[in-house]
Amino acid sequence: MPVSGLHLLVVSLTGISLSLEADHWAESNREKTFCSWKCLIFTLQWPGSFCVNLRNSSDCKIPPNVSNWTVHGLWPQRCMSCCSCWPIFQSDLKEVYSQLSQLWPSLLRSHSSFQFWKNEWIKHGVCAACVEGMNSPLLYFQITLKLRAHFDIHQALDAASIKPSCEKTYEHAQIYDALAPDLGDRVVIQCMQDDKGRELWVQVKVPLSRNLTLGCAHPDQDPPPWLQINSDGHPCPKEVPLYYFPINYDFPDKPCD
Ligand SMILES: *[C@@H]1O[C@H](CO)[C@@H](O)[C@H](O)[C@H]1NC(C)=O
Ligand SMILES: *[C@@H]1O[C@H](CO)[C@@H](O)[C@H](O)[C@H]1NC(C)=O
Ligand SMILES: *[C@@H]1O[C@H](CO)[C@@H](O)[C@H](O)[C@H]1NC(C)=O
Ligand SMILES: *[C@@H]1O[C@H](CO)[C@@H](O)[C@H](O)[C@H]1NC(C)=O
16 A cells, blocks of 8 residues: 555656656747747838728728838747737836837727737737847837837938839839848838739838847748748839839828829
Protein backbone atom coordinates (compact mmCIF):
# COMPACT_ATOMS: atom_id res chain seq x y z
CA MET A 1 0.00 0.00 0.00
CA PRO A 2 2.62 2.57 0.94
CA VAL A 3 4.73 1.47 -1.97
CA SER A 4 2.04 2.00 -4.50
CA GLY A 5 1.20 5.27 -2.70
CA LEU A 6 4.78 6.38 -3.22
CA HIS A 7 4.63 5.19 -6.75
CA LEU A 8 1.53 7.26 -7.30
CA LEU A 9 3.23 10.26 -5.75
CA VAL A 10 6.23 9.84 -8.01
CA VAL A 11 4.03 9.44 -11.03
CA SER A 12 2.05 12.52 -10.14
CA LEU A 13 5.21 14.54 -9.41
CA THR A 14 6.61 13.46 -12.76
CA GLY A 15 3.33 14.54 -14.27
CA ILE A 16 3.68 17.94 -12.64
CA SER A 17 7.22 18.42 -13.82
CA LEU A 18 6.25 17.31 -17.30
CA SER A 19 3.40 19.72 -17.42
CA LEU A 20 5.62 22.49 -16.03
CA GLU A 21 8.09 21.71 -18.78
CA ALA A 22 5.28 21.74 -21.32
CA ASP A 23 4.13 25.09 -19.98
CA HIS A 24 7.63 26.40 -20.15
CA TRP A 25 7.99 25.11 -23.68
CA ALA A 26 4.67 26.63 -24.73
CA GLU A 27 5.70 29.88 -23.11
CA SER A 28 9.05 30.11 -24.84
CA ASN A 29 7.52 28.98 -28.10
CA ARG A 30 4.86 31.63 -27.84
CA GLU A 31 7.57 34.15 -27.10
CA LYS A 32 9.36 32.97 -30.22
CA THR A 33 6.39 33.52 -32.50
CA PHE A 34 5.51 36.76 -30.75
CA CYS A 35 8.95 38.22 -30.72
CA SER A 36 10.97 36.70 -33.51
CA TRP A 37 9.84 39.25 -36.07
CA LYS A 38 12.52 41.38 -37.65
CA CYS A 39 10.65 43.88 -39.76
CA LEU A 40 7.78 46.27 -39.26
CA ILE A 41 5.65 47.85 -41.91
CA PHE A 42 4.40 51.33 -41.23
CA THR A 43 1.35 51.87 -43.44
CA LEU A 44 -0.29 55.16 -44.32
CA GLN A 45 -3.57 55.46 -46.17
CA TRP A 46 -5.06 58.17 -48.30
CA PRO A 47 -8.62 59.03 -47.19
CA GLY A 48 -9.34 60.45 -50.67
CA SER A 49 -9.49 57.01 -52.24
CA PHE A 50 -9.97 54.75 -49.23
CA CYS A 51 -13.75 54.58 -49.68
CA VAL A 52 -13.91 54.06 -53.42
CA ASN A 53 -14.02 50.28 -53.34
CA LEU A 54 -15.90 49.79 -50.09
CA ARG A 55 -18.57 47.15 -50.49
CA ASN A 56 -20.92 49.26 -48.41
CA SER A 57 -20.24 52.77 -49.65
CA SER A 58 -22.63 54.39 -47.20
CA ASP A 59 -20.42 53.09 -44.40
CA CYS A 60 -17.74 55.63 -45.25
CA LYS A 61 -17.19 58.90 -43.41
CA ILE A 62 -14.24 61.24 -43.45
CA PRO A 63 -14.19 63.35 -40.28
CA PRO A 64 -13.96 67.09 -41.05
CA ASN A 65 -10.59 67.50 -39.36
CA VAL A 66 -9.00 64.73 -41.43
CA SER A 67 -7.29 66.27 -44.42
CA ASN A 68 -4.06 64.37 -44.73
CA TRP A 69 -2.60 60.92 -45.05
CA THR A 70 -3.68 58.90 -42.05
CA VAL A 71 -2.17 55.92 -40.29
CA HIS A 72 -3.39 52.47 -41.18
CA GLY A 73 -1.08 50.65 -38.85
CA LEU A 74 2.34 49.60 -37.63
CA TRP A 75 2.71 45.90 -38.29
CA PRO A 76 5.43 43.50 -37.18
CA GLN A 77 5.88 41.12 -40.10
CA ARG A 78 5.25 37.41 -39.90
CA CYS A 79 3.78 37.67 -36.47
CA MET A 80 0.91 35.30 -36.99
CA SER A 81 -0.10 34.60 -33.45
CA CYS A 82 -0.59 37.91 -31.81
CA CYS A 83 -3.28 37.67 -29.15
CA SER A 84 -6.05 39.41 -27.30
CA CYS A 85 -4.25 38.61 -24.06
CA TRP A 86 -3.35 42.24 -23.41
CA PRO A 87 -6.55 44.23 -23.12
CA ILE A 88 -6.69 47.87 -24.16
CA PHE A 89 -9.09 50.50 -22.82
CA GLN A 90 -10.00 53.97 -23.99
CA SER A 91 -8.45 55.37 -20.82
CA ASP A 92 -5.07 53.95 -21.91
CA LEU A 93 -5.09 56.36 -24.83
CA LYS A 94 -6.52 59.47 -23.16
CA GLU A 95 -3.30 61.40 -23.67
CA VAL A 96 -3.21 60.83 -27.41
CA TYR A 97 -6.91 60.47 -28.11
CA SER A 98 -7.37 63.77 -29.91
CA GLN A 99 -4.26 63.36 -32.04
CA LEU A 100 -5.14 59.78 -32.89
CA SER A 101 -8.67 60.83 -33.89
CA GLN A 102 -7.20 63.11 -36.49
CA LEU A 103 -4.19 61.10 -37.65
CA TRP A 104 -5.43 57.52 -37.22
CA PRO A 105 -9.21 57.79 -37.61
CA SER A 106 -11.64 55.08 -38.52
CA LEU A 107 -13.16 55.98 -41.87
CA LEU A 108 -16.06 53.61 -41.31
CA ARG A 109 -19.29 54.59 -39.62
CA SER A 110 -19.68 51.03 -38.40
CA HIS A 111 -16.39 51.19 -36.46
CA SER A 112 -15.51 53.84 -33.94
CA SER A 113 -11.91 54.98 -34.07
CA PHE A 114 -11.32 53.24 -30.77
CA GLN A 115 -12.56 49.97 -32.26
CA PHE A 116 -10.09 50.42 -35.11
CA TRP A 117 -7.21 51.05 -32.65
CA LYS A 118 -8.27 48.15 -30.52
CA ASN A 119 -8.24 45.79 -33.51
CA GLU A 120 -4.83 47.06 -34.57
CA TRP A 121 -3.52 46.61 -31.04
CA ILE A 122 -4.80 43.03 -30.83
CA LYS A 123 -3.61 42.11 -34.33
CA HIS A 124 -0.26 43.88 -34.33
CA GLY A 125 0.44 45.97 -31.25
CA VAL A 126 0.74 43.10 -28.81
CA CYS A 127 3.48 41.63 -31.02
CA ALA A 128 5.24 44.98 -31.32
CA ALA A 129 5.10 45.27 -27.54
CA CYS A 130 7.99 42.89 -27.05
CA VAL A 131 10.32 45.72 -28.03
CA GLU A 132 11.26 48.22 -25.35
CA GLY A 133 9.65 51.55 -26.09
CA MET A 134 6.53 49.97 -27.57
CA ASN A 135 5.65 47.81 -24.60
CA SER A 136 2.27 49.24 -23.70
CA PRO A 137 -0.79 50.40 -25.62
CA LEU A 138 0.08 54.05 -24.99
CA LEU A 139 3.73 53.61 -26.05
CA TYR A 140 2.77 51.71 -29.20
CA PHE A 141 0.36 54.41 -30.31
CA GLN A 142 2.76 57.18 -29.33
CA ILE A 143 5.56 55.62 -31.39
CA THR A 144 3.22 55.39 -34.33
CA LEU A 145 2.28 59.05 -34.03
CA LYS A 146 5.98 59.89 -33.93
CA LEU A 147 6.54 57.92 -37.12
CA ARG A 148 3.62 59.72 -38.72
CA ALA A 149 5.20 63.06 -37.83
CA HIS A 150 8.69 61.96 -38.78
CA PHE A 151 7.83 60.74 -42.27
CA ASP A 152 6.57 64.00 -43.63
CA ILE A 153 5.06 62.67 -46.77
CA HIS A 154 3.10 65.89 -47.43
CA GLN A 155 6.18 67.98 -47.60
CA ALA A 156 7.88 65.52 -49.93
CA LEU A 157 4.84 65.49 -52.22
CA ASP A 158 4.47 69.28 -52.11
CA ALA A 159 8.12 69.67 -53.03
CA ALA A 160 7.57 67.44 -56.06
CA SER A 161 4.30 69.25 -56.98
CA ILE A 162 2.31 66.07 -56.53
CA LYS A 163 -1.14 67.24 -55.54
CA PRO A 164 -4.51 65.55 -55.37
CA SER A 165 -6.48 66.00 -58.57
CA CYS A 166 -9.36 64.40 -60.41
CA GLU A 167 -7.74 64.86 -63.82
CA LYS A 168 -4.02 64.98 -63.47
CA THR A 169 -2.20 61.65 -63.37
CA TYR A 170 1.24 60.71 -62.14
CA GLU A 171 3.71 58.06 -63.07
CA HIS A 172 4.91 55.53 -60.56
CA ALA A 173 8.45 56.86 -60.91
CA GLN A 174 7.41 60.43 -60.08
CA ILE A 175 5.80 59.38 -56.82
CA TYR A 176 8.49 56.90 -55.92
CA ASP A 177 11.26 59.41 -56.59
CA ALA A 178 9.50 61.98 -54.42
CA LEU A 179 9.11 59.59 -51.49
CA ALA A 180 12.22 57.41 -51.56
CA PRO A 181 14.63 60.02 -50.13
CA ASP A 182 12.52 60.24 -46.95
CA LEU A 183 10.92 56.81 -46.80
CA GLY A 184 13.75 54.70 -48.12
CA ASP A 185 14.19 52.92 -51.43
CA ARG A 186 12.11 49.98 -50.24
CA VAL A 187 9.00 52.11 -49.92
CA VAL A 188 6.00 50.59 -51.71
CA ILE A 189 3.16 52.63 -53.13
CA GLN A 190 -0.08 50.74 -53.37
CA CYS A 191 -3.04 51.24 -55.61
CA MET A 192 -6.46 49.81 -56.21
CA GLN A 193 -8.55 49.85 -59.33
CA ASP A 194 -11.89 51.63 -59.45
CA ASP A 195 -14.89 50.55 -61.52
CA LYS A 196 -13.66 52.65 -64.45
CA GLY A 197 -10.37 50.79 -64.48
CA ARG A 198 -8.36 53.71 -63.11
CA GLU A 199 -5.46 52.94 -60.78
CA LEU A 200 -5.95 54.98 -57.61
CA TRP A 201 -3.09 55.59 -55.22
CA VAL A 202 -4.32 54.56 -51.77
CA GLN A 203 -1.47 53.43 -49.52
CA VAL A 204 2.19 53.79 -48.72
CA LYS A 205 4.11 51.03 -46.97
CA VAL A 206 7.35 51.85 -45.25
CA PRO A 207 9.49 48.90 -44.17
CA LEU A 208 11.35 49.44 -40.91
CA SER A 209 13.76 47.41 -38.87
CA ARG A 210 12.98 46.42 -35.33
CA ASN A 211 14.88 49.47 -34.13
CA LEU A 212 12.70 51.64 -36.41
CA THR A 213 15.45 52.49 -38.86
CA LEU A 214 14.46 52.61 -42.51
CA GLY A 215 14.43 49.54 -44.70
CA CYS A 216 14.54 46.00 -43.58
CA ALA A 217 16.52 43.27 -45.25
CA HIS A 218 16.40 39.82 -43.77
CA PRO A 219 17.27 36.83 -45.91
CA ASP A 220 15.07 34.58 -43.78
CA GLN A 221 12.06 36.72 -44.52
CA ASP A 222 12.15 36.62 -48.31
CA PRO A 223 10.21 37.32 -50.42
CA PRO A 224 9.64 40.69 -48.80
CA PRO A 225 6.17 40.48 -47.31
CA TRP A 226 5.39 44.10 -48.15
CA LEU A 227 5.62 43.30 -51.86
CA GLN A 228 2.96 40.67 -51.68
CA ILE A 229 -0.40 41.50 -53.09
CA ASN A 230 -3.05 41.70 -50.42
CA SER A 231 -6.60 42.69 -49.85
CA ASP A 232 -5.98 46.38 -49.27
CA GLY A 233 -4.30 46.97 -52.59
CA HIS A 234 -1.51 45.98 -54.92
CA PRO A 235 1.78 47.63 -55.76
CA CYS A 236 0.94 50.45 -58.18
CA PRO A 237 1.74 49.41 -61.73
CA LYS A 238 4.76 51.10 -63.25
CA GLU A 239 3.44 51.54 -66.77
CA VAL A 240 -0.04 52.94 -66.10
CA PRO A 241 -1.02 56.52 -65.13
CA LEU A 242 -1.91 56.79 -61.45
CA TYR A 243 -4.65 58.93 -59.96
CA TYR A 244 -4.31 60.76 -56.65
CA PHE A 245 -7.87 61.84 -55.96
CA PRO A 246 -8.76 64.74 -53.66
CA ILE A 247 -10.74 64.11 -50.48
CA ASN A 248 -14.45 64.60 -51.05
CA TYR A 249 -16.21 64.89 -47.69
CA ASP A 250 -19.69 64.84 -49.20
CA PHE A 251 -19.17 61.91 -51.56
CA PRO A 252 -16.15 60.07 -50.14
CA ASP A 253 -16.88 56.94 -52.19
CA LYS A 254 -17.13 58.88 -55.47
CA PRO A 255 -14.63 61.69 -55.03
CA CYS A 256 -14.42 62.50 -58.74
CA ASP A 257 -17.75 61.55 -60.29
C1 LIG B 1 -23.94 50.06 -44.56
O1 LIG B 1 -23.41 50.96 -43.59
C2 LIG B 1 -24.39 51.72 -42.91
C3 LIG B 1 -23.65 52.72 -42.02
O2 LIG B 1 -22.72 52.08 -41.18
C4 LIG B 1 -25.28 50.77 -42.11
O3 LIG B 1 -26.28 51.51 -41.45
C5 LIG B 1 -25.91 49.76 -43.06
O4 LIG B 1 -26.64 48.81 -42.31
C6 LIG B 1 -24.85 49.04 -43.88
N1 LIG B 1 -25.46 48.21 -44.88
C7 LIG B 1 -25.15 46.93 -45.04
C8 LIG B 1 -25.84 46.22 -46.14
O5 LIG B 1 -24.34 46.36 -44.34
C1 LIG C 1 -1.72 68.35 -43.69
O1 LIG C 1 -1.68 68.74 -45.03
C2 LIG C 1 -1.44 70.10 -45.25
C3 LIG C 1 -1.60 70.38 -46.72
O2 LIG C 1 -0.81 69.53 -47.48
C4 LIG C 1 -0.07 70.46 -44.69
O3 LIG C 1 0.17 71.83 -44.84
C5 LIG C 1 0.00 70.09 -43.22
O4 LIG C 1 1.29 70.29 -42.72
C6 LIG C 1 -0.40 68.65 -43.00
N1 LIG C 1 -0.51 68.38 -41.59
C7 LIG C 1 0.03 67.32 -41.02
C8 LIG C 1 -0.23 67.15 -39.56
O5 LIG C 1 0.67 66.50 -41.62
C1 LIG D 1 -10.66 65.70 -34.65
O1 LIG D 1 -12.05 65.46 -34.58
C2 LIG D 1 -12.45 64.47 -33.64
C3 LIG D 1 -13.95 64.24 -33.81
O2 LIG D 1 -14.20 63.77 -35.10
C4 LIG D 1 -12.09 64.94 -32.24
O3 LIG D 1 -12.43 63.95 -31.30
C5 LIG D 1 -10.60 65.22 -32.17
O4 LIG D 1 -10.30 65.79 -30.91
C6 LIG D 1 -10.17 66.18 -33.27
N1 LIG D 1 -8.71 66.24 -33.23
C7 LIG D 1 -8.03 67.37 -33.39
C8 LIG D 1 -6.55 67.27 -33.22
O5 LIG D 1 -8.58 68.42 -33.63
C1 LIG E 1 19.09 49.01 -36.58
O1 LIG E 1 18.92 47.70 -37.06
C2 LIG E 1 19.57 47.43 -38.30
C3 LIG E 1 19.16 46.05 -38.76
O2 LIG E 1 19.24 45.13 -37.73
C4 LIG E 1 21.07 47.60 -38.12
O3 LIG E 1 21.72 47.34 -39.35
C5 LIG E 1 21.35 49.01 -37.66
O4 LIG E 1 22.73 49.16 -37.39
C6 LIG E 1 20.55 49.37 -36.40
N1 LIG E 1 20.72 50.79 -36.14
C7 LIG E 1 20.83 51.30 -34.92
C8 LIG E 1 20.97 52.78 -34.80
O5 LIG E 1 20.82 50.59 -33.92
